[in-house]
Amino acid sequence: xxxxxxxxxxxxxxxxxxxxxxxxxxxxxxxxxxxxxxxxxxxxxxxxxxxxxxxxxxxxxxxxxxxxxxxxxxxxxxxxxxxxxxxxxxxxxxxxxxxxxxxxxxxxxxxxxxxxxxxxxxxxxxxxxxxxxxxxxxxxxxxxxxxxxxxxxxxxxxxxxxxxxxxxxxxxxxxxxxxxxxxxxxxxxxxxxxxxxxxxxxxxxxxxxxxxxxxxxxxxxxxxxxxxxxxxxxxxxxxxxxxxxxxxxxxxxxxxxxxxxxxxxxxxxxxxxxxxxxxxxxxxxxxxxxxxxxxxxxxxxxxxxxxxxxxxxxxxxxxxxxxxxxxxxxxxxxxxxxxxxxxxxxxxxxxxxxxxxxxxxxxxxxxxxxxxxxxxxxxxxxxxxxxxxxxxxxxxxxxxxxxxxxxxxxxxxxxxxxxxxxxxxxxxxxxxxxxxxxxxxxxxxxxxxxxxxx
Amino acid sequence: xxxxxxxxxxxxxxxxxxxxxxxxxxxxxxxxxxxxxxxxxxxxxxxxxxxxxxxxxxxxxxxxxxxxxxxxxxxxxxxxxxxxxxxxxxxxxxxxxxxxxxxxxxxxxxxxxxxxxxxxxxxxxxxxxxxxxxxxxxxxxxxxxxxxxxxxxxxxxxxxxxxxxxxxxxxxxxxxxxxxxxxxxxxxxxxxxxxxxxxxxxxxxxxxxxxxxxxxxxxxxxxxxxxxxxxxxxxxxxxxxxxxxxxxxxxxxxxx
Numbered sequence: 215x216x217x218x219x220x221x222x223x224x225x226x227x228x229x230x231x232x233x234x235x236x237x238x239x240x241x242x243x244x245x246x247x248x249x250x251x252x253x254x255x256x257x258x259x260x261x262x263x264x265x266x267x268x269x270x271x272x273x274x275x276x277x278x279x280x281x282x283x284x285x286x287x288x289x290x291x292x293x294x295x296x297x298x299x300x301x302x303x304x305x306x307x308x309x310x311x312x313x314x315x316x317x318x319x320x321x322x323x324x325x326x327x328x329x330x331x332x333x334x335x336x337x338x339x340x341x342x343x344x345x346x347x348x349x350x351x352x353x354x355x356x357x358x359x360x361x362x363x364x365x366x367x368x369x370x371x372x373x374x375x376x377x378x379x380x381x382x383x384x385x386x387x388x389x390x391x392x393x394x395x396x397x398x399x400x401x402x403x404x405x406x407x408x409x410x411x412x413x414x415x416x417x418x419x420x421x422x423x424x425x426x427x428x429x430x431x432x433x434x435x436x437x438x439x440x441x442x443x444x445x446x447x448x449x450x451x452x453x454x455x456x457x458x459x460x461x462x463x464x465x466x467x468x469x470x471x472x473x474x475x476x477x478x479x480x481x482x483x484x485x486x487x488x489x490x491x492x493x494x495x496x497x498x499x500x501x502x503x504x505x506x507x508x509x510x511x512x513x514x515x516x517x518x519x520x521x522x523x524x525x526x527x528x529x530x531x532x533x534x535x536x537x538x539x540x541x542x543x544x545x546x547x548x549x550x551x552x553x554x555x556x557x558x559x560x561x562x563x564x565x566x567x568x569x570x571x572x573x574x575x576x577x578x579x580x581x582x583x584x585x586x587x588x589x590x591x592x593x594x595x596x597x598x599x600x601x602x603x604x605x606x607x608x609x610x611x612x613x614x615x616x617x618x619x620x621x622x623x624x625x626x627x628x629x630x631x632x633x634x635x636x637x638x639x640x641x642x643x644x645x646x647x648x649x650x651x652x653x654x655x656x657x658x659x660x661x662x663x664x665x666x667x668x
Numbered sequence: 669x670x671x672x673x674x675x676x677x678x679x680x681x682x683x684x685x686x687x688x689x690x691x692x693x694x695x696x697x698x699x700x701x702x703x704x705x706x707x708x709x710x711x712x713x714x715x716x717x718x719x720x721x722x723x724x725x726x727x728x729x730x731x732x733x734x735x736x737x738x739x740x741x742x743x744x745x746x747x748x749x750x751x752x753x754x755x756x757x758x759x760x761x762x763x764x765x766x767x768x769x770x771x772x773x774x775x776x777x778x779x780x781x782x783x784x785x786x787x788x789x790x791x792x793x794x795x796x797x798x799x800x801x802x803x804x805x806x807x808x809x810x811x812x813x814x815x816x817x818x819x820x821x822x823x824x825x826x827x828x829x830x831x832x833x834x835x836x837x838x839x840x841x842x843x844x845x846x847x848x849x850x851x852x853x854x855x856x857x858x859x860x861x862x863x864x865x866x867x868x869x870x871x872x873x874x875x876x877x878x879x880x881x882x883x884x885x886x887x888x889x890x891x892x893x894x895x896x897x898x899x900x901x902x903x904x905x906x907x908x909x910x911x912x913x914x915x916x917x918x919x920x921x922x923x924x
Contacts, residue, residue: 218708225711229816232823233861236755239849240857266853322851 249300250277253327254342255312256291261323261348263294263314268324271302279325296325307334308341309571314348330571333608333616344567543642543649549600550649554663557586561605561659565620573616575623580631583624583662587632590664598638598665601625604657606646618643624660681881686873689807692800699805706809710771714817717770718763722821725758726750726828734836743837744847750829751848752856759822760860761908764867767814768900772875775806776896779879780889788880803880807872814868815861822861855919863911867904874900 257263260282269277281295298306307330315326327343337343437460543549564579575583587594603621605613621641628634648654648661733749779802782788791798830844875896882888 219704221712222704222707225707225715225813226816229711229819232816232819236819236822236857236861239845240852240854242849 250297251300251303251306251339252280253296253298253306253337254340255294255296255325255345256342257294257314257345258291258347259314260292260294261314261316263323263325267322269296269298269327270324271298271305271327272329273326274302276302276327294325296327298327304336305329306337306343307331307571308337309334309567310337310343311567311571312343312345328571333612334571538642540642540644544644545649549642549663549665550651551665554665555590556652556664557589557662558654558657559583559586559660559662561620564624564660573619573623575627580627583627584631586662587628594664595633595635595638598640599628599634600640600642600663600665601628602648602661602663603641603643604646604648604659604661606656606658610645613645614643617645620660624662682874682877685877685881686869688799689804689869689873689876692797692804693808695800697800699801702801702805703808706805707813709774710767710806710809711813711816714767714770714813715820717766718817718821719824721762721766722754722759722824723828725762726754726825726830727832728828729753729758729825730829730832734833746833747829747839747844747848748851750833751826751852754822754825754829755852756856756860759825760818760864760867761904763818763821764814764864764871764904764908765901767810767817767868768871768875768904769897771810772871772896772900773893775872775875776879776892776894777889779803779806779876780882780892781879783880783882784885784889799880803873803876806876807869810868810872811865812868814864814871818861818864853919855915859915859919863908863915866907866911870903870907871900874903 263279263282265279265282267279268275269279277296277298279294280297283293283295285291285293294312306327310330311328313326313328314323316323330337538546559579559582561573563582564575565573566576566579568574601621601624603617603619603624605616605620607613607616618641621643625639625641628639629636646656646658648657654661730746730750734743734746737743737746737749779788782802788798788802791801826848830839830841833839833844834841875892878892878895878899882892884891
């Protein structure tokens with residue numbers, strides 16, 4: 215009898231132990247025996263997410279979906295309650311984004327909480343995290359088909375234009391080929407010039423002489439005409455000898471004139487005492503001029519930063535934002551002018567949370583910037599524009615980084631949207647404190663300042 | 669009486685018999701010694717059968733599923749498939765059928781033999797409630813033992829699956845265990861395990877009915893043993909369908 219009770223006891227204890235083991239194994243999977251935090255997020259489309267679905271924080275299993283509140287109207291959204299492990303709570307910040315992801319193409323659906331930015335505070339329990347609508351595979355395929363259609367049409371259009379261009383290029387190449395063949399064969403004056411340097415020199419000298427001779431001959435012929443006319447009119451034999459003497463003298467003069475011209479040309483075009491030709495001299499001269507202007511530019515740049523001349527150049531509108539610190543910028547009267555044209559925008563008006571917690575320009579923000587630029591008129595493209603970024607979130611380093619990021623986002627948008635010259639658009643991160651005298655002691659957002667050269 | 673009439677009559681009798689078991693189970697005196705004896709008979713002596721069967725089934729199932737899952741690049745899901753299959757369906761159903769074969773026939777034959785040899789009449793002549801003394805402990809033993817035996821089968825199947833998988837892929841026990849319980853919900857573990865208590869009740873009450881109510885002498889012993897196994901197994905499978913629908917109703921998240 216005692217043996218039977220012992221066997222039954224062992225059987226029951228062993229069975230119950232297996233039950234407890236199973237409870238713990240399943241419980242550990244569902245984090246049933248650890249500290250938890252409840253968080254919420256709203257979705258328009260759940261994409262198959264169900265109660266009990268996994269929740270991952272930065273890719274690590276952190277908990278599960280515990281409740282899904284169904285909306286009572288089409289304009290409302292599903293509110294998903296999720297329970298995550300306290301150990302991973304530190305990764306979830308107020309700017310963390312919650313997305314609905316799928317494990318592979320046919321895998322199960324789960325919630326993914328992306329780590330927020332270090333500067334943002336930890337999301338408090340029971341808070342509502344921002345969500346991003348899921349991307350359905352069907353939407354991706356539809357989008358992909360549209361892109362392929364566009365690409366196909368573009369390729370066809372490009373192919374037609376390429377054919378036309380190639381035909382033109384072929385003709386041009388054929389013509390160039392004919393010319394080059396002719397030149398190589400020495401056909402035509404240019405070919406002879408290319409093929410025979412002596413010939414070219416001779417032609418140059420000959421042409422010079424011909425020009426000079428022609429000029430002298432013109433004079434001589436004119437005088438000969440006068441003499442002959444005089445003889446014909448007066449018919450004085452006694453004047454013949456004198457006339458002949460004058461003709462001889464004129465011929466001699468013409469000859470000497472031609473020699474002088476030829477000599478002058480040879481001296482001008484020929485090598486100098488160092489054996490350098492005129493062309494080489496001109497080339498060297500141009501090089502020297504170029505170097506001199508380069509040095510002058512450097513000198514001018516240096517003078518711009520010189521203490522004595524800085525004011526002069528600043529008044530003339532010469533500046534470089536890259537070499538100005540936020541502190542110098544705040545003190546510079548050129549940039550900080552209460553009468554200047556400025557547009558102040560709050561961060562809420564321009565930005566929205568982007569992927570992975572970073573900020574990005576919202577659609578409304580783009581429209582706001584467009585309206586501000588439009589109000590300046592066409593002349594704004596000729597003026598330097600400084601985009602001042604402001605942020606009051608986090609510590610000083612975070613403020614500086616975020617203010618720079620905001621200004622940079624607006625600059626990128628402006629350069630892409632409007633025909634601004636890149637050198638005319640500058641960014642200046644100013645943390646949370648605008649320059650004095652602008653009626654704003656504290657700001658979080660962006661200010662566009664249009665500067666006019668005096 | 670027609671065949672269908674006899675069927676309905678049998679259903680009514682089994683129902684009344686089962687209702688009497690339920691009522692007497694909560695009415696003193698409680699036959700603890702008898703319950704212990706029946707637990708040893710139903711539980712302890714069935715462990716070897718259950719564990720070996722579960723181990724073999726687990727190994728075989730992994731061998732079969734592995735090929736398909738590897739083809740689809742889902743080898744990592746082998747432990748999860750094994751665990752969900754055994755905890756949700758294979759463990760409870762196979763344990764119930766095995767117990768119906770081993771214990772159901774035994775209960776039917778023993779009680780029929782006691783009826784044929786007038787031992788039950790002798791017990792009642794001693795002013796002992798033979799029903800409470802013979803039937804209720806056997807049914808309760810089945811109700812208590814089958815969920816525990818199901819757990820033995822589940823974990824034995826998991827062990828067999830692990831050994832089979834480890835030989836094929838050198839997977840570590842920790843990784844196998846993590847993956848096995850990765851997709852297991854509470855409703856996949858507790859509800860299917862507890863539903864086997866209903867299977868146990870079916871085995872105990874049906875087997876006891878055929879054995880306790882026979883009046884055909886030695887021939888009735890054989891009929892009782894055979895009917896116990898056949899009817900109990902059939903009812904277990906039919907009840908399984910109804911119980912799964914009940915589980916889906918209570919835990920709708922598990923019904924995809």
